[in-house]
Amino acid sequence: MTVPVLRFAAFTDPTLTDAAAGGNPAGIVLDASGLDDAAMQSIAAKVGYAETAFVTVPVVDGDPRRSRLRYFSPVAEVPFCGHATIATAVALAGRDGVGAFTFDTSVGTITIQTRNTDAGLAASFTSVEPEVRAIAPEVLTELLGLLGASVASLHPEYPPLQAFAGNWHPVLVFANAAGFDAFTFDPAAMRTLMDAQGWAGTVTTLTVLGPNEFEARNLFPVGTLSEDPATGSAAASVGGYLRELGLVTPPTRVVIHQGRHVHRPSLLLVDVPATGGIVVSGTASEIA
Missing domain, CATH: 3.10.310.10 (Diaminopimelate Epimerase; Chain A, domain 1)
Structure with a gap:
């Protein structure tokens, strides 16, 4: 058939x-x-x-x-x-x-x-109602080690946490664009860690571009892929993360750019209400 x-x-x-x-x-x-x-x-x-x-x-x-x-x-x-x-x-x-x-x-x-x-x-x-929870210290150490990064690489105002709005995603916000652009990782080792932690989504990394504006790299090692060009579930999780930590003032819109590192530029619009699910918007086009 x-x-x-x-x-x-x-x-x-x-x-x-x-x-x-x-x-x-x-x-x-x-x-x-x-x-x-x-x-x-x-x-x-x-x-x-x-x-x-x-x-x-x-x-x-x-x-x-x-x-x-x-x-x-x-x-x-x-x-x-x-x-x-x-x-x-x-x-x-x-x-x-x-x-x-x-x-x-x-x-x-x-x-x-x-x-x-x-x-x-x-x-x-x-999205469904978002949740946020801690990353165990030993897991965070392993994750950062796979990226060749450290806690000092991260933005002090954005603590590393796990966020959920459909899938669980660890969220790491880099302190500067240079560290965000430069990190690399072994896909097999990252997949092993993700499977062990039940991270069915992506490892979400961000850098701050401006007020309510971020660039994201979402790590998704599966098959021949290593990074996702655009990740709606991660965008929703980021919206929940920002609201939970009081890093945005709802209702507000957050803009996420993604895909530059895999040559597929993408744009995700994230509306964060005061309560309830996170709204993620975007366009779509048929591929010939």
């Missing part, structure tokens, strides 16, 4: 001449109701993107705009994937019209709004 797979780039930078040359590519199967886990895993591996989204139940409770979604990386199922959620919503909006969609995911129900913009179709998802 041949399964149609769409390919979209999410969180594209609207300033690029070819928007699909930026952003984070995602595979999308709009009707995976006939696929078992092994088939979805096989398709995700063949697509080779960081994640492929599968609409396993296209219509939930008779609502044509409510679906069940699952996400697979090339090697395993992941609980949630922000960029594939944005991409799926834009694909559905192109087929069914803009407006609201509801996605039932492994981490809960996600509400997503789609709309037309000057840069094309855009979507916004509201």
Whole structure:
């Protein structure tokens, strides 16, 4: 059986001449109701993107705009994937019209709004309630060692913590752009640490560009990949992290640039309300 797979780039930078040359590519199967886990895993591996989204139940409770979604990386199922959620919503909006969609995911129900913009179709998802917790000192030491960094490399106003808004992400904010740009890591060793800690998302590293503006590198060693071009779940987690620590004054918008280091410039807009889930927005474009 041949399964149609769409390919979209999410969180594209609207300033690029070819928007699909930026952003984070995602595979999308709009009707995976006939696929078992092994088939979805096989398709995700063949697509080779960081994640492929599968609409396993296209219509939930008779609502044509409510679906069940699952996400697979090339090697395993992941609980949630922000960029594939944005991409799926834009694909559905192109087929069914803009407006609201509801996605039932492994981490809960996600509400997503789609709309037309000057840069094309855009979507916004509201995350589940974010959480923040400490990183064990020995784990932080190991993580920084893998990056060739130290506690002194980090920004004193942004403590290293784990943040959750769908996936758990360790969040490290570098004190300066030079340290942020220069670090390297061994993908296999990083993957071993991430698996041991249950970090199904990314290792999120940031540098401060200005008030409410950051650049991110999200480490995601899987298959041939080492860094993610744009990470919606991490952006939501960062929004929760900033709010929990009082580093922003809600309601506010945070701008995250990502993908420069892997030559796929991306733009994520993060709206942080006073309470509740974090809203992450971006455009998406179909990849020819």
